[in-house]
Amino acid sequence: MSEAASELRPVTDYVKLPANGEPYLEGHKCGNCGTVFIGARHVCSKCFARDKMEAVKLPNKGKLYSYTIVYRSFPGVEVPFVSAVVDIEGGGTVKGNLINIEPDPAKIKMGMDVDVVFKDAGRTDKQGNHYISYFFQPAA
Amino acid sequence: MSKDDVYVIGTDMIKFGRFPDRTVPDLGAEAALLALDDAGLGIKDMQALYCGNLFQASGMVGQRILHQIGQTGIPVVNTANACATGATAFREGWIAIKAGLYDLVLAVGVEQMGRGLLGGGGSDKGIPTEGLLGSGTMPTVFAELGMEHHKKHGTSFEQFAKVAVKNHHHSTMNDKAMYQKETPLEEVMGAEMISYPNTKLMCSVNVDGSAAAVLCSEKKVKELGLMDRAIKVRASALTSDPFTDRDLVMPDFSTCTRMAAQQAYEMAGVGPEDLDLVELHDCFATAEILHYENLGLCKDGEAGKMIDTGATALGGKIPVNVSGGLLSKGHPLGATGIANVYEIVTHLRGKAGKRQVEGARMGMTHVVGMGNAAAIHILEKP
Numbered sequence: 001m002s003e004a005a006s007e008l009r010p011v012t013d014y015v016k017l018p019a020n021g022e023p024y025l026e027g028h029k030c031g032n033c034g035t036v037f038i039g040a041r042h043v044c045s046k047c048f049a050r051d052k053m054e055a056v057k058l059p060n061k062g063k064l065y066s067y068t069i070v071y072r073s074f075p076g077v078e079v080p081f082v083s084a085v086v087d088i089e090g091g092g093t094v095k096g097n098l099i100n101i102e103p104d105p106a107k108i109k110m111g112m113d114v115d116v117v118f119k120d121a122g123r124t125d126k127q128g129n130h131y132i133s134y135f136f137q138p139a140a
Numbered sequence: 141m142s143k144d145d146v147y148v149i150g151t152d153m154i155k156f157g158r159f160p161d162r163t164v165p166d167l168g169a170e171a172a173l174l175a176l177d178d179a180g181l182g183i184k185d186m187q188a189l190y191c192g193n194l195f196q197a198s199g200m201v202g203q204r205i206l207h208q209i210g211q212t213g214i215p216v217v218n219t220a221n222a223c224a225t226g227a228t229a230f231r232e233g234w235i236a237i238k239a240g241l242y243d244l245v246l247a248v249g250v251e252q253m254g255r256g257l258l259g260g261g262g263s264d265k266g267i268p269t270e271g272l273l274g275s276g277t278m279p280t281v282f283a284e285l286g287m288e289h290h291k292k293h294g295t296s297f298e299q300f301a302k303v304a305v306k307n308h309h310h311s312t313m314n315d316k317a318m319y320q321k322e323t324p325l326e327e328v329m330g331a332e333m334i335s336y337p338n339t340k341l342m343c344s345v346n347v348d349g350s351a352a353a354v355l356c357s358e359k360k361v362k363e364l365g366l367m368d369r370a371i372k373v374r375a376s377a378l379t380s381d382p383f384t385d386r387d388l389v390m391p392d393f394s395t396c397t398r399m400a401a402q403q404a405y406e407m408a409g410v411g412p413e414d415l416d417l418v419e420l421h422d423c424f425a426t427a428e429i430l431h432y433e434n435l436g437l438c439k440d441g442e443a444g445k446m447i448d449t450g451a452t453a454l455g456g457k458i459p460v461n462v463s464g465g466l467l468s469k470g471h472p473l474g475a476t477g478i479a480n481v482y483e484i485v486t487h488l489r490g491k492a493g494k495r496q497v498e499g500a501r502m503g504m505t506h507v508v509g510m511g512n513a514a515a516i517h518i519l520e521k522p
């Protein structure tokens with residue numbers, strides 16, 4: 001198959017795959033109040049400033065804010081997995097799977113440091129394209 | 141705005157259940173006729189219809205209800221506001237009477253639900269992200285909020301589970317609830333885990349249902365001689381979600397609820413200590429715990445203790461969800477807000493049978509939709 005038929009794509013639009021360099025999460029920071037949003041926008045919904053948004057590269061570090069262990073999901077989704085809400089260092093909050101940890105409330109510590117890592121999502125679309133996703137794992 | 145108060149003079153709901161062979165307008169029409177009967181009035185007396193339905197929001201449900209019960213040509217407004225849909229329809233009727241436009245309006249809430257998990261649909265391009273970028277299902281959203289409460293205040297799995305024990309117990313006294321079955325603590329905690337700490341018995345039930353209410357101006361209540369069965373709407377509040385940290389990934393059901401509660405208490409000139417019962421949005425057991433604090437029923441951090449002491453059970457200081465709540469009565473999204481009104485009105489009239497809150501004079505209804513819309517009404521026996 002040609003390269004075009006198995007293009008590598010980001011799992012969601014705030015995952016960036018630069019031609020040269022490592023994948024990263026993108027935030028949009030308000031130049032007026034400093035709030036970091038996930039997803040592009042023109043107006044800050046916190047301070048209402050217009051056209052002050054600037055795309056920023058988010059660091060691959062954060063803290064676990066909250067989580068749950070999911071035992072029932074949609075058909076075909078492997079369970080259990082840890083759905084985690086992570087505050088990224090410097091601002092912005094992202095939800096994702098927390099991996100490389102036992103799905104057990106006794107093992108998962110609120111506030112723990114996590115790293116953001118990128119790898120193949122393990123799922124392809126109908127055209128056979130592969131996707132790069134982000135995951136959280138306990139900080140190295 | 142009229143200084144005169146607005147009253148509920150008729151209200152009813154159908155027994156919630158699963159009715160795959162019926163239509164949405166058919167279910168809505170049944171509740172509408174029941175509420176009109178309760179008021180002793182007919183559709184010809186109604187000056188407007190406010191109809192709440194979510195899943196057929198583009199389907200002109202209100203007009204199709206009139207096709208079944210009488211095409212009088214009155215204005216119809218169809219509302220959609222997630223789980224606040226029914227309460228929004230009720231409130232629109234209240235607003236119209238307050239504005240002095242009408243003296244008598246009908247509010248109907250109706251929903252036909254599919255089964256299974258809500259939310260987590262994700263986007264239609266690329267690959268499905270459920271289970272890849274965490275989970276977007278409703279049980280997960282409310283599990284993560286429960287875990288946030290656990291982190292801040294130490295609330296335990298057992299305390300969350302006690303909410304389900306209580307509400308399922310309440311439903312055994314409500315023959316309009318989907319279920320009427322006791323669920324002891326071990327059974328709740330031992331049920332299939334959906335999203336920790338919410339087990340299957342701690343998730344609301346997807347059911348079909350409808351409820352309706354007739355709202356009336358003070359002048360008209362007196363004219364009709366219905367004051368003995370009228371219940372006064374002391375406050376109506378609706379909020380959307382202000383910006384809060386994390387609300388893009390953790391829908392914030394608390395802030396909009398707190399704002400609505402404050403506005404409602406202010407409008408009624410009362411406080412939480414004046415309430416005799418509350419029907420609040422227990423879409424998941426974890427949610428009820430959060431809302432004790434959000435509605436000011438206890439101080440922040442004391443909700444776990446509140447469920448432990450039995451204060452929110454029938455016979456307690458401030459009974460919550462004596463109908464069985466969404467956990468047991470069922471949660472037909474668009475109907476829920478008006479079914480809550482039916483429950484409170486029934487208690488204030490002293491007609492709630494075995495589950496009657498003794499001497500109830502004032503009650504509150506609360507719903508919250510997707511963390512984006514909170515609606516609260518305070519009702520009082522005049």
Ligand SMILES: [Zn+2]
Pocket residue numbers: 030031032033034035044045046047048049
């Ligand atoms: Zn800003």
